Amino acid sequence: xxxxxxxxxxxxxxxxxxxxxxxxxxxxxxxxxxxxxxxxxxxxxxxxxxxxxxxxxxxxxxxxxxxxxxxxxxxxxxxxxxxxxxxxxxxxxxxxxxxxxxxxxxxxxxxxxxxxxxxxxxxxxxxxxxxxxxxxxxxxxxxxxxxxxxxxxxxxxxxxxxxxxxxxxxxxxxxxxxxxxxxxxxxxxxxxxxxxxxxxxxxxxxxxxxxxxxxxxxxxxxxxxxxxxxxxxxxxxxxxxxxxxxxxxxxxxxxxxxxxxxxxxxxxxxxxxxxxxxxxxxxxxxxxxx
Amino acid sequence: xxxxxxxxxxxxxxxxxxxxxxxxxxxxxxxxxxxxxxxxxxxxxxxxxxxxxxxxxxxxxxxxxxxxxxxxxxxxxxxxxxxxxxxxxxxxxxxxxxxxxxxxxxxxxxxxxxxxxxxxxxxxxxxxxxxxxxxxxxxxxxxxxxxxxxxxxxxxxxxxxxxxxxxxxxxxxxxxxxxxxxxxxxxxxxxxxxxxxxxxxxxxxxxxxxxxxxxxxxxxxxxxxxxxxxxxxxxxxxxxxxxxxxxxxxxxxxxxxxxxxxxxxxxxxxxxxxxxxxxxxxxxxxxxxxxxxxxxxxxxxxxxxxxxxxxxx
Numbered sequence: 001x002x003x004x005x006x007x008x009x010x011x012x013x014x015x016x017x018x019x020x021x022x023x024x025x026x027x028x029x030x031x032x033x034x035x036x037x038x039x040x041x042x043x044x045x046x047x048x049x050x051x052x053x054x055x056x057x058x059x060x061x062x063x064x065x066x067x068x069x070x071x072x073x074x075x076x077x078x079x080x081x082x083x084x085x086x087x088x089x090x091x092x093x094x095x096x097x098x099x100x101x102x103x104x105x106x107x108x109x110x111x112x113x114x115x116x117x118x119x120x121x122x123x124x125x126x127x128x129x130x131x132x133x134x135x136x137x138x139x140x141x142x143x144x145x146x147x148x149x150x151x152x153x154x155x156x157x158x159x160x161x162x163x164x165x166x167x168x169x170x171x172x173x174x175x176x177x178x179x180x181x182x183x184x185x186x187x188x189x190x191x192x193x194x195x196x197x198x199x200x201x202x203x204x205x206x207x208x209x210x211x212x213x214x215x216x217x218x219x220x221x222x223x224x225x226x227x228x229x230x231x232x233x234x235x236x237x238x239x240x241x242x243x244x245x246x247x248x249x250x251x252x253x254x255x256x257x258x259x260x261x262x263x264x265x266x267x268x269x270x271x272x273x274x275x276x277x278x279x280x281x282x283x284x285x286x287x288x289x290x
Numbered sequence: 291x292x293x294x295x296x297x298x299x300x301x302x303x304x305x306x307x308x309x310x311x312x313x314x315x316x317x318x319x320x321x322x323x324x325x326x327x328x329x330x331x332x333x334x335x336x337x338x339x340x341x342x343x344x345x346x347x348x349x350x351x352x353x354x355x356x357x358x359x360x361x362x363x364x365x366x367x368x369x370x371x372x373x374x375x376x377x378x379x380x381x382x383x384x385x386x387x388x389x390x391x392x393x394x395x396x397x398x399x400x401x402x403x404x405x406x407x408x409x410x411x412x413x414x415x416x417x418x419x420x421x422x423x424x425x426x427x428x429x430x431x432x433x434x435x436x437x438x439x440x441x442x443x444x445x446x447x448x449x450x451x452x453x454x455x456x457x458x459x460x461x462x463x464x465x466x467x468x469x470x471x472x473x474x475x476x477x478x479x480x481x482x483x484x485x486x487x488x489x490x491x492x493x494x495x496x497x498x499x500x501x502x503x504x505x506x507x508x509x510x511x512x513x514x515x516x517x518x519x520x521x522x523x524x525x526x527x528x529x530x531x532x533x534x535x536x537x538x539x540x541x542x543x544x545x546x547x548x549x550x551x552x553x554x555x556x557x558x559x560x561x562x563x564x565x566x567x568x569x570x571x572x573x574x575x576x577x578x579x580x581x582x583x584x585x586x587x588x589x590x591x592x593x594x595x596x597x598x599x600x601x602x603x
Contacts, residue, residue: 037398039527091578097398098345102534103577105527109570117564229409229523236402266417273410280403281391 008143009258015147017254018154023209023227024234024246025157026202032178032241033198036097040084040104041206042228043111048077048210049219050115053124066129074208081203085196093192108224115221126214146216153212154250157205161243170197178241233276239286248287307448311441319444321556323512325549326451327505332532332544333458334501339530340538341462342494343474344392345401347526348408351388352499354521356381356506358415358422361431361516370434377510378503384411385499386492393491396477405523412521427517431510443511450508454501459541461497470494531569535576537583546585 023045030038055069084107092100132149135142165171176184177194185191210223217223234253238245253272260271279287311319335349356377364373388407395403415422422428437443461467472480473487473494481487510516519525528551536547551569558568580587 031398035398037401088574088578095581098534099577099581102530102573105531106570106573106577108527109566109573113564113567113570117567225524229405232402233406236399236406240398240402269417270410270413273406273413276406277391277403277410280395280399280406284395284399284403 008138009262010255011138011143012147013255013258014251015150015254016257017251019150019209019213020231020234020253021154021247021250022157022205022212023231024238024250025161025243026205027231028235028238028241028243028246029198030202031235033174034100034195036100036104037232038104038202039101039228040107040111041202041231042224043108044077044081044203044206045210045227046115046221046224047080047111048073048207049214049217049223050119051076051207052211052214053126053219056126061127061129063129063131070208070211073211074204077207077210078200078204081200082196085199089199090192093195112221121221124219126219128215132215149212153208158247164201165243170194174198230272233272237276237279237287239288242286242288245286245288304452308445311444316440319440321552323444323447325552326447327508327512328529328532328548328552329545330451330454330508331502331505332529332536332548333455334498334505335529336533336538336544337458337462337498337501338494339533340543341467341474342470342491344491344495345398346404346498347401347530348404348523349498349502349529350521350526351408351411352381352385352502353506353509354415355384355411356503357510357516357520360507360510361428362422364432365428374507377507378500381499381503381506382496385496389492389495392495393488408521408526409523412518412523415521416518425518427515429515431514431516433511433514437511446511447508450504454504455545458501462541466490466493528569531573535572535583537586539582540585540589543583543585547583550584
């Protein structure tokens with residue numbers, strides 16, 4: 001195998017990994033703070049893509065309109081998450097986690113059909129903005145400029161999450177709640193408010209993921225089903241609630257997928273599941289655990 | 291006296307179910323078969339979920355591998371009896387291998403590993419076109435001669451359901467069943483009174499995979515075809531919904547839940563195409579207002595001996 005091909009596949013793998021991280025970060029944040037699996041994360045991702053389609057229809061095809069629509073889609077999905085948290089999830093805090101998880105699963109069913117009611121059963125596509133179409137000539141091969149979008153969004157997520165978690169008081173409380181909730185409450189801090197922030201940030205990230213993926217995928221009501229499982233696996237491999245573990249795991253997944261296509265194309269979709277199963281068997285608490 | 295009345299009602303229901311093909315049309319019979327297949331599948335899940343307290347998010351794997359084993363074996367060799375035995379046997383092998391790794395984990399980690407392992411099986415079945423038929427599955431699976439009419443197939447699913455449900459009822463009320471409940475409610479406390487909780491939980495998973503395997507055979511009898519969809523995580527999630535809607539802390543809950551879900555979706559599908567929406571609303575309402583499920587709710591209301599809010603006591 002040519003070295004330049006290896007290098008380009010590595011770069012594509014890292015970019016895809018960064019995209020997975022945008023989704024996984026939200027999921028793992030919710031997992032760490034609320035201790036539940038948000039099954040609706042894939043649906044929020046799907047909603048992000050649909051809003052992106054609608055907003056681009058209003059804003060037009062330019063590069064600026066693309067980024068503006070992406071931000072708007074992420075904010076809209078964040079607002080929906082806020083409503084979900086305030087109207088539904090809030091009433092189940094303190095009940096069994098299974099009930100909270102099943103509540104998010106009911107949203108998967110409801111959103112899937114609601115999208116078909118609103119947007120119809122056709123699939124949609126979003127045109128690639130000018131700035132991101134075409135490709136770069138790196139390592140002697142061509143890499144689509146579009147992967148740059150994934151790379152930048154991922155890095156932006158890393159920086160912003162780091163600032164939130166380590167440089168704000170809210171982040172500090174969120175980390176404390178993840179470790180020992182009752183202790184935090186004993187100090188007179190309202191943990192439920194932290195839950196709201198974590199859930200909304202998770203939703204914004206899911207919406208952002210859907211928006212930036214929209215030029216690369218067919219936008220359908222089922223688009224969240226397969227990705228959500230893959231993102232779950234990233235979160236497991238990284239260690240539940242461990243954001244930096246998720247970052248490493250997401251990059252491993254991205255790289256293994258891009259090389260999986262190269263080496264063992266037929267069972268490419270089985271790769272992530274196999275990695276996750278092996279890690280869980282060898283290191284049940286994720287790759288960064290002791 | 292209460293006990294006797296219950297048994298009488300049960301016997302009347304069974305007699306009604308057995309003679310149903312005499313009065314009902316073939317479509318209703320098919321829907322009833324689906325209910326029995328699903329109810330057995332849900333009961334097998336609830337053994338680990340409700341009694342064992344384990345977050346088994348991917349029970350459909352065991353139904354799927356059993357249905358596939360039967361179908362592939364019968365297609366290649368033609369021996370029905372071995373195929374019927376092979377299905378649950380393969381399910382038990384999968385259950386044992388997965389269970390060995392699963393019992394080391396608990397809570398969400400357990401649930402995540404069930405999804406990872408289950409989706410791995412799904413991915414292999416989906417992609418191994420030359421062996422499993424890939425995404426198309428196996429469109430027509432041969433059945434033994436005595437299952438040629440729809441009435442015979444209905445009676446078969448009913449009898450399989452009755453025998454398995456009786457066996458499961460005996461299991462959950464046996465000393466082993468009590469141990470399983472103990473590990474499900476408080477694993478640490480069970481361990482502290484020197485229960486080998488890993489062995490108990492593993493046995494629970496293996497038994498549950500066995501009955502899921504039987505429901506796989508029942509599924510083939512009902513649908514006469516298999517496809518990778520039966521192994522997909524959404525199928526597992528739907529059966530979880532059936533268990534919850536009926537009530538996971540009662541034995542009858544999953545049966546009632548399956549019946550309610552299938553009846554509602556069947557009726558709703560005649561008027562609209564948004565079935566998932568209806569299911570979602572049902573689940574949402576149950577989670578928010580009836581977390582003990584229909585059976586748990588009724589038991590609480592009529593103040594039955596087993597008050598649902600006391601969980602088994």
